[in-house]
Amino acid sequence: MRLETHWREEDGARLAATVWRTGPGLRAISSALLGGGIGPVRWVLNAQVPGGYARLDPQAHLRELADAYGLRGRGVAMMTAAPVGRTVQAEDEGVAVSATVGLRVPTWAAAPADAADPELAPVHLDGTVPGTINIVVAVPVPLGDAALVNAVVTATEAKTQALLEAGYSCTGTASDAICVAAPVVTGSGGEEPFAGPRSTWGARVARAVHAAVQAGAVDYTARLRERG
Numbered sequence: 126m127r128l129e130t131h132w133r134e135e136d137g138a139r140l141a142a143t144v145w146r147t148g149p150g151l152r153a154i155s156s157a158l159l160g161g162g163i164g165p166v167r168w169v170l171n172a173q174v175p176g177g178y179a180r181l182d183p184q185a186h187l188r189e190l191a192d193a194y195g196l197r198g199r200g201v202a203m204m205t206a207a208p209v210g211r212t213v214q215a216e217d218e219g220v221a222v223s224a225t226v227g228l229r230v231p232t233w234a235a236a237p238a239d240a241a242d243p244e245l246a247p248v249h250l251d252g253t254v255p256g257t258i259n260i261v262v263a264v265p266v267p268l269g270d271a272a273l274v275n276a277v278v279t280a281t282e283a284k285t286q287a288l289l290e291a292g293y294s295c296t297g298t299a300s301d302a303i304c305v306a307a308p309v310v311t312g313s314g315g316e317e318p319f320a321g322p323r324s325t326w327g328a329r330v331a332r333a334v335h336a337a338v339q340a341g342a343v344d345y346t347a348r349l350r351e352r353g
Contacts, residue, residue, distance in 0.1 A: 126221035126263045130210065131194055135175065141210035142172040143223065144194055145261065147306060153201055154273040155304035159187040160201035163273060168200035169304055171225060171259050173209035203302040205257035211344060215336035220329040221263040226341025229256035231288070231295030257300045258341075260284065260334060264307040264326055269316040276305045276320035279327045283334040291342035305330075 129144045146168050153166040160166065172190050180186050187202035207227025214223045262280055280303060285296045310316050320327040 126214065126223060126261070128212065128214070128223060129194075130212075132210075133190075133193075136177075138175050140173040140175070141208065142170060142190060142194070143209055143212050144196065145169040145223070145263075146196075147263075150309055150311075151306045152309050153304050153306040154277060155201045155203075155302070156277075157201045157203040157302050157304055159184050159191075159203075160199060163270065165199050165309070166201055166304075166306055167198040168196045169261050169306065170194070170196065170200060170202040171209055171212070171223070171261065172202065172204045173225075174204050174206055176206045178204075178206065201304045203259050203304070205259050205300075205302075207257055207259075207345075211341075213337045213341040213344070215333045215340070217329045217333040217336070219265045220326065220333045222330075222333040222337045223261045224334070224337040224341050225257070225259045226338060226345050227256040227258065228288075228293055228295075228298065228342060228345050230298050231256075231293050232297065232299045233294075234296040256298045257302065258284065258297055258338065259301070260303045260338070262303070262305040262330055262334065264305065264320075264330065266307065266326060267310045267316040268305075268307040268320055268326070269318050272317050272320040272326075273305060273307065275324075276307075276327060276330055277303055279320055279322050279331050280305065280334045282322065283331040284338045287335045287339035288342055291339050291346065293342060 207225045322331045
């Protein structure tokens with residue numbers, strides 16, 4: 126996964142974005158704001174936005190950025206207030222992962238219905254909060270639809286394991302996003318039917334995601350300590 130890093134000035138802040146130009150022949154499953162679902166993908170964009178992000182047209186904003194970076198065709202675009210310039214990458218036997226880790230608002234997925242989350246007051250209509258964890262996974266073999274879904278589950282489990290081991294009592298944040306990309310089937314090779322944590326490729330996904338998220342969480346903690 127070769128990432129390009131682009132910088133821009135917005136609302137008085139210097140912000141980074143990473144671009145992975147996948148080229149043809151890949152499809153992805155994603156929960157991203159733009160290009161989510163399952164379908165062909167030619168690029169993946171992860172754009173940093175200001176912490177006080179107030180635009181009510183985030184999809185249009187992401188399209189503007191994609192156009193600015195010369196991204197054409199169908200792609201996946203996500204955003205975060207975490208510092209994209211500190212993107213962490215990891216690999217495991219052919220699986221490549223990039224992750225941005227922000228943890229200002231660590232959250233348990235299954236919180237009680239009446240649990241107050243005062244830190245979530247700044248959430249906007251698009252769900253963006255300062256502290257999103259965005260993960261991009263590249264698998265070098267074709268995955269069937271069920272395996273793509275399975276890969277998302279595996280990556281999410283690995284993310285949570287990494288956060289717990291890094292000392293964060295949470296399953297993630299309320300606005301985390303993910304993208305898993307794999308080749309489209311060509312010829313008679315077929316698709317991998319499984320991507321659970323004990324399958325060959327699922328195990329590699331889990332280890333690579335775990336490594337990237339844990340490194341990102343440790344870096345986040347270090348930066349907090351530096352600020353005092």
